[in-house]
Amino acid sequence: xxxxxxxxxxxxxxxxxxxxxxxxxxxxxxxxxxxxxxxxxxxxxxxxxxxxxxxxxxxxxxxxxxxxxxxxxxxxxxxxxxxxxxxxxxxxxxxxxxxxxxxxxxxxxxxxxxxxxxxxxxxxxxxxxxxxxxxxxxxxxxxxxxxxxxxxxxxxxxxxxxxxxxxxxxxx
Amino acid sequence: xxxxxxxxxxxxxxxxxxxxxxxxxxxxxxxxxxxxxxxxxxxxxxxxxxxxxxxxxxxxxxxxxxxxxxxxxxxxxxxxxxxxxxxxxxxxxxxxxxxxxxxxxxxxxxxxxxxxxxxxxxxxxxxxxxxxxxxxxxxxxxxxxxxxxxxxxxxxxxxxxxxxxxxxxxxxxxxxxxxxxxxxxxxxxxxxxxxxxxxxxxxxxxxxxxxxxxxxxxxxxxxxxxxxxxxxxxxxxxxxxxxxxxxxxxxxxxxxxxxxxxxxxxxxxxxxxxxxxxxxxxxxxxxxxxxxxxxxxxxxxxxxxxxxxxxxxxxxxxxxxxxxxxxxxxxxxxxxxxxxxxxxxxxxxxxxxxxxxxxxxxxxxxxxxxxxxxxxxxxxxxxxxxxxxxxxxxxxxxxxxxxxxxxxxxxxxxxxxxxxxxxxxxxxxx
Numbered sequence: 001x002x003x004x005x006x007x008x009x010x011x012x013x014x015x016x017x018x019x020x021x022x023x024x025x026x027x028x029x030x031x032x033x034x035x036x037x038x039x040x041x042x043x044x045x046x047x048x049x050x051x052x053x054x055x056x057x058x059x060x061x062x063x064x065x066x067x068x069x070x071x072x073x074x075x076x077x078x079x080x081x082x083x084x085x086x087x088x089x090x091x092x093x094x095x096x097x098x099x100x101x102x103x104x105x106x107x108x109x110x111x112x113x114x115x116x117x118x119x120x121x122x123x124x125x126x127x128x129x130x131x132x133x134x135x136x137x138x139x140x141x142x143x144x145x146x147x148x149x150x151x152x153x154x155x156x157x158x159x160x161x162x163x164x165x166x167x168x169x170x171x172x
Numbered sequence: 173x174x175x176x177x178x179x180x181x182x183x184x185x186x187x188x189x190x191x192x193x194x195x196x197x198x199x200x201x202x203x204x205x206x207x208x209x210x211x212x213x214x215x216x217x218x219x220x221x222x223x224x225x226x227x228x229x230x231x232x233x234x235x236x237x238x239x240x241x242x243x244x245x246x247x248x249x250x251x252x253x254x255x256x257x258x259x260x261x262x263x264x265x266x267x268x269x270x271x272x273x274x275x276x277x278x279x280x281x282x283x284x285x286x287x288x289x290x291x292x293x294x295x296x297x298x299x300x301x302x303x304x305x306x307x308x309x310x311x312x313x314x315x316x317x318x319x320x321x322x323x324x325x326x327x328x329x330x331x332x333x334x335x336x337x338x339x340x341x342x343x344x345x346x347x348x349x350x351x352x353x354x355x356x357x358x359x360x361x362x363x364x365x366x367x368x369x370x371x372x373x374x375x376x377x378x379x380x381x382x383x384x385x386x387x388x389x390x391x392x393x394x395x396x397x398x399x400x401x402x403x404x405x406x407x408x409x410x411x412x413x414x415x416x417x418x419x420x421x422x423x424x425x426x427x428x429x430x431x432x433x434x435x436x437x438x439x440x441x442x443x444x445x446x447x448x449x450x451x452x453x454x455x456x457x458x459x460x461x462x463x464x465x466x467x468x469x470x471x472x473x474x475x476x477x478x479x480x481x482x483x484x485x486x487x488x489x490x491x492x493x494x495x496x497x498x499x500x501x502x503x504x505x506x507x508x509x510x511x512x513x514x515x516x517x518x519x520x521x522x523x524x525x526x527x528x529x530x531x532x533x534x535x536x537x538x539x540x541x542x543x544x545x546x547x548x549x550x551x552x553x554x555x556x557x558x559x560x561x562x563x564x565x566x567x568x569x570x571x572x573x574x575x576x577x578x579x580x581x582x583x584x585x586x587x588x589x590x591x592x593x594x595x596x597x598x599x600x601x602x
Contacts, residue, residue: 093350095327095341095363107341111325111363149339156342 002077004049005042009034011068013057018066026054030070036103040150043078044103079104079145079157086169089139092126094119099141105156108143112160114167133168140169182401186210186296189394193243193303196391205234209244214293214411235292242302247291247408251416252284291412296403304395307388314380328364329354336361449492456488 009030017025031048038044050073057066079085079101087099087106096109110119110128117130127136135141143159143166161167187210194206201224208223209215221231238244255263327336334354336344344361346353352361466478474482 091345091347091350095352095361098345105342107338109325109338147339149342154342156339158338158341 001080001083002046002075004073005076006052006071006073007034007042007045007076008069008071011055011070012060013066013068015064015066022057023054026068026070027051030072034072034074038103038153038155040152040155042076043155044076046075046077046102048072048074077102077104079106079148079155081145081148083145084142084166085145085159086140086142089135089137089141092119092128092136094121094126097128097135099143099159101157106143106145106159107156108141108159108161112146112158112162114162135168140171142166142169178401179404182403185394185397185401186299186403189296189300189303189391189398190294192391192394193299196387201234202237205231205238206243209292209294213406214291214408214415217290217292220292232290235290238292243294243299244292245295245298245408247293247412249289249291249412249416250286251289253287253289254284291408293406293408293411295406296398297405300395300398300403303391307391307395310384310388311381314384318381326364327352327361329357329359330362331357331359335364456485 011026011029011033013022013025013029030051034045035047036045052071052073055068055070057068059066085101085104085106087101087104089097089099090105091098094110096107096112099106099108110117113128113135114130114133117128117133117135120127120129123129123136125137127134129135141161143161144163145157146160147158149156190206190210194203198206204224205220208220212219217228217231217235220235221228224231235244235246239246326338327341328334329336331354334356336352336354341352344352344355349360353359354361461477461481465475466481467474
């Protein structure tokens, strides 16, 4: 699920950046530091929308670096069990296929596909094929997340397409 | 003819269902009990115990299980049963030990005692419903188990047997070979299904459903057969009324409490009738013919319709009046009888004193028995007290009675006392 959240981030700035461009440096640093990261608490931080408060710089006596506590609003994305997501297939093997939902990697086991869907190793690229569906690399699929594994800086999910209205998304 | 046949068939179908369930789910004693229940339909615990050669508590234990499973239903009926001889002897011995003179009346009642008799019976409709529900729940359980185990399906390394959860797969994916590799030995992982044992034979949940379906097929068939037919319901209360002779209600009817019972019933009816009459009166008023029907609007004379109406109303009123008078008579009679009984009771009570036998018997004379009741209580005081004091009391009639009855006794006592003393004196004198 994606949503906006107010978050804080502490930036340490080297004294060489202290100058007229300080604010620009700070912004750039914030974007670099947080965008695309993942935390177990908030999920993926997709993009910073606004910086609410850049904070007051405090010089740390020993190193001379300035410490800024910035507050910003960002779009975060955290998967939940039972959530239905759309993704793009990136890899197909005989055990199942991987799909990316934005930054999130989802694995769909071949047991969690429709019973009539069979792995076809001879086609190029390899795919899962049923009467009216083909799932191969770059196919858009809709799946339901059945389990999530949240690590310190990554999230991995397994999904299923063994339900109504799941599977390949056909674009007309 | 066909009706007879079909009901017979229904019974057979129901019995079949019970047998199937019994043999599928229960141990031998339970099977035997269920078979007996099918045969007898309604039975008491005692009867069942006799048939099975068990004690009643043992039977109750088995039946309790059925009751808990809601396959059999219980009905508790209060019945009078004769007390066995040995118990009666014990009781008599106790009664004698107590040596109270009020007991003989109770002794007759004591030959029988009220007891809760537990009837067990088969309600086929409920039986079928319960079985259906339990089968559905079992199926649901197995289904849940299967679903759960599918979720636990993972991967295993064929070399060192290390297991991997589906959620661990992201770490073991090898993009070069496009497969999953064991973290320790880099062997390609294979699927591991906990429901499938090593030799590829389904062990538990997968075929549990299959086995369940096969095992319960006869029961389901029996259920289906019963489903379509109209199962006769058993009304246990009606059954007991028909087949049991010793229920409390009947015994009560035979015993001496008749008068009391009738008395109560009369009161109930009376109230009922009053209510009815009130309602009828209301309706009559509502339905009364309007004035312009009963009387001519031109001449003001009563029309034929009006005359007929008046006649009818008069008849009704008369009937009502006569009924009320009749009721009053009955009431008076029963009241008088009631007071008479009370009066007799008083006689017995005072008779114990012995010396005053004449006094209460003389008291029976007055029509108002209740007044007599009050007087009798005061009697001992009067007798015990000084005679002269009672003379001054207000009520003339009572006083006269008192004088008449009491004085002779006093005179006798005086006479008896005087001669004795007299003789004593004379002896002394002599």
